[in-house]
Amino acid sequence: MPTPLNISQALEELTAALGPNAVFAEADVPLRNRNDYSGLLPTQPLAMLRPADTKGVSDALRICHAHGLSVVPQGGLTGLVGGARAEAHEIALSLERLVGIEEIDSDAATLTAWAGTPLETVQQAALDAGYFCPLDLGARGSCAIGGNLSTNAGGNRVIRYGMAREMVLGLEVVLADGTVITSLNKMIKNNAGFDLKHLFIGSEGTLGIITRVVLKLFPKPGSTMVAMCAAPDYATVLKLLSSARASLGPLLSAFEVMWPDYWQFATTQAPGVRNPFAGDDTAYAAYVLIEAQGTDPEADAPRFEQWLGGLLEDGTLPNAAVAQSLSGEKAFWGVRDACGELHQFWPRHLAFDIGLPVTRMDEYARRFKQQLGDLVPGCKSVFYGHIGDSNVHIVTHLDGVAEQPKDAVEQIVYGLVREYGGTVSAEHGIGTIKRRWLGHARSPEQIALMQTLKAALDPKNILNPGKVI
Numbered sequence: 001m002p003t004p005l006n007i008s009q010a011l012e013e014l015t016a017a018l019g020p021n022a023v024f025a026e027a028d029v030p031l032r033n034r035n036d037y038s039g040l041l042p043t044q045p046l047a048m049l050r051p052a053d054t055k056g057v058s059d060a061l062r063i064c065h066a067h068g069l070s071v072v073p074q075g076g077l078t079g080l081v082g083g084a085r086a087e088a089h090e091i092a093l094s095l096e097r098l099v100g101i102e103e104i105d106s107d108a109a110t111l112t113a114w115a116g117t118p119l120e121t122v123q124q125a126a127l128d129a130g131y132f133c134p135l136d137l138g139a140r141g142s143c144a145i146g147g148n149l150s151t152n153a154g155g156n157r158v159i160r161y162g163m164a165r166e167m168v169l170g171l172e173v174v175l176a177d178g179t180v181i182t183s184l185n186k187m188i189k190n191n192a193g194f195d196l197k198h199l200f201i202g203s204e205g206t207l208g209i210i211t212r213v214v215l216k217l218f219p220k221p222g223s224t225m226v227a228m229c230a231a232p233d234y235a236t237v238l239k240l241l242s243s244a245r246a247s248l249g250p251l252l253s254a255f256e257v258m259w260p261d262y263w264q265f266a267t268t269q270a271p272g273v274r275n276p277f278a279g280d281d282t283a284y285a286a287y288v289l290i291e292a293q294g295t296d297p298e299a300d301a302p303r304f305e306q307w308l309g310g311l312l313e314d315g316t317l318p319n320a321a322v323a324q325s326l327s328g329e330k331a332f333w334g335v336r337d338a339c340g341e342l343h344q345f346w347p348r349h350l351a352f353d354i355g356l357p358v359t360r361m362d363e364y365a366r367r368f369k370q371q372l373g374d375l376v377p378g379c380k381s382v383f384y385g386h387i388g389d390s391n392v393h394i395v396t397h398l399d400g401v402a403e404q405p406k407d408a409v410e411q412i413v414y415g416l417v418r419e420y421g422g423t424v425s426a427e428h429g430i431g432t433i434k435r436r437w438l439g440h441a442r443s444p445e446q447i448a449l450m451q452t453l454k455a456a457l458d459p460k461n462i463l464n465p466g467k468v469i
C-alpha cells in the first residue's frame with residue numbers, strides 16, 4: 001500500500017507531467033468519476049487523471065508504476081460490472097480528453113479514433129463517410145470506443161458482424177510501466193507473429209490502456225426490414241432461427257427473443273411502448289424480433305416478406321407483423337429496448353448477462369423459475385436477450401425488501417449456468433461483480449493462464465487490480 005509521502009510526491013510529479021488541469025486529488029475528484037453503471041456504492045479515489053494524449057497516458061502510468069500506485073482506466077463509465085470503479089486507494093485515469101476521429105481511410109475502409117471518443121460519434125463519422133460502424137448498444141451516446149473494446153462489447157448486431165473484437169484491425173496501447181505499443185494496422189491480413197491486440201480487447205483494462213483504435217468499416221445498409229413474430233413454443237423459436245439463417249443468409253442482423261414475463265412488462269407497463277399484437281389476446285410462449293439489413297432496397301423487402309409469409313402460411317408462426325415504416329421499426333425495437341425502463345419499476349434489481357447453448361435456453365428458464373420460486377419465494381424474474389448470439393439477460397426483483405437476495409439468486413443463476421456449460425458473462429464482462437463466479441465458466445487452467453499473462457504484462461499489479469481475476 002503506498003504511503004502518504006509517496007502519494008503526495010507522485011501527485012506532484014503527475015501535475016508537473018500532465019499539467020494542473022489534468023490532476024484532481026481526493027475531494028476534487030468529480031462525482032462522475034467515482035462510480036460506473038454497476039449500481040455499486042460510489043467511492044472517493046485518491047485522484048483522477050485526465051491526460052490529453054498518448055504521451056500523457058504513458059507519463060501517468062510511468063509515474064504511478066514507479067510509486068506503486070494502482071490505476072483504473074475509465075471510458076464512458078457505462079460498464080455494468082464495476083470494472084471502471086476506482087477504490088479509495090486507487091487512481092482513476094479518464095480517457096475523456098482523448099477524443100476525436102483521427103482518420104477515415106475510404107480506400108482501406110477503416111476508421112482511426114482516439115479511445116475516449118463516444119461510440120455514437122464513431123457511428124456518425126462512419127455514416128458521414130458513406131460507411132457503417134455496426135457496433136451498437138443502448139449506451140451508445142455515453143460509452144467510449146476504448147471502453148467498448150476493453151469489454152469486447154456485444155450489442156444488437158453480433159449475429160451478423162460479431163463482437164467488438166471482430167471489428168478491430170489495429171490498436172495503440174500503453175502498458176503498466178508506460179511503454180507505448182503502437183500497432184495502428186489497417187491490413188485485414190497480418191499474420192506476423194502473435195496478434196497482440198487480442199490481449200487487450202476484452203481484458204477490461206487489466207493488461208494495458210487503449211489510447212487509439214483502428215476499426216473496420218462496412219457498407220452502409222440500403223434496406224432494413226424488421227418483423228415481430230409470435231411463437232407458440234420454444235421449438236418454433238429454434239425453427240425460426242434456422243429458417244432465418246438459411247433464407248436471409250448474411251442479411252440477418254438481429255434475432256431477439258422475449259419471454260412472456262418480459263413481454264407482459266414491456267407492453268403493459270413500460271412507458272411509450274406499443275403492443276405490436278394489440279387485439280390478439282393469445283398468450284404465446286415467446287416473441288421474436290427479427291431484423292435484416294441488405295444493400296438492395298428493391299429486392300430485399302419483398303424477399304423478407306415472402307420468407308415470413310411462407311412461415312405464416314404453413315402454420316409455423318401463428319402471428320407476425322412486418323414494420324411498414326421507420327417509426328414502425330422503432331416501435332418494434334421499443335418493445336425490446338423497454339428493458340432500459342425496468343429500473344423505474346424494480347429499483348435496485350439484479351441483472352444477469354449469461355450465455356447458454358441456444359437449444360437449452362427455455363429449459364434453463366423453466367428450471368430457473370422453479371428454483372427461484374422454491375428458494376426465494378415471491379422473487380419475480382424476466383427473460384429476454386440476443387438469443388441468436390447465445391446470450392440471454394435475466395432481471396430479478398423481490399418487492400418490499402431493503403436488500404435484494406443477491407447471493408441466493410446468483411447461486412441459482414450461475415449454478416445452472418455451470419450445469420448447462422454456459423458462461424457467466426456473454427457481453428458485459430467480469431469486473432468485480434462477477435469475479436467470484438469466473439470459475440463457473442473458465443477452468444482452473446484457463447484462469448491460471450490469465451494470471452500468468454497478467455503477471456507478465458503487469459508484474460507490480462497496478463493496472464485495474466482486483467478486476468476479472
Ligand SMILES: Cc1cc2nc3c(=O)[nH]c(=O)nc-3n(C[C@H](O)[C@H](O)[C@H](O)COP(=O)(O)OP(=O)(O)OC[C@H]3O[C@@H](n4cnc5c(N)ncnc54)[C@H](O)[C@@H]3O)c2cc1C
Pocket residue numbers: 036037072073074075076077078079080082083084095115116136137138139142143144145146147148149150151152153154155156204205206208209210211340427428431464467
Ligand atoms: C443502457 C446500457 C446498455 C448497455 N448495453 C450493452 C449491450 O448491449 N452490450 C454490451 O456489451 N454492453 C452493454 N452495456 C454495458 C456497457 O455499455 C459496455 O460495457 C461498454 O462497452 C462500456 O464502455 P465504457 O466506455 O462506458 O467503459 P467503462 O465503463 O468506462 O469501462 C469498462 C471497462 O473497460 C475499462 N476501460 C475503459 N476504457 C479503457 C481503455 N481505454 N483502455 C483500457 N481499459 C479501459 C475499464 O477499466 C473497465 O474495466 C450497456 C450499458 C448500459 C448503461
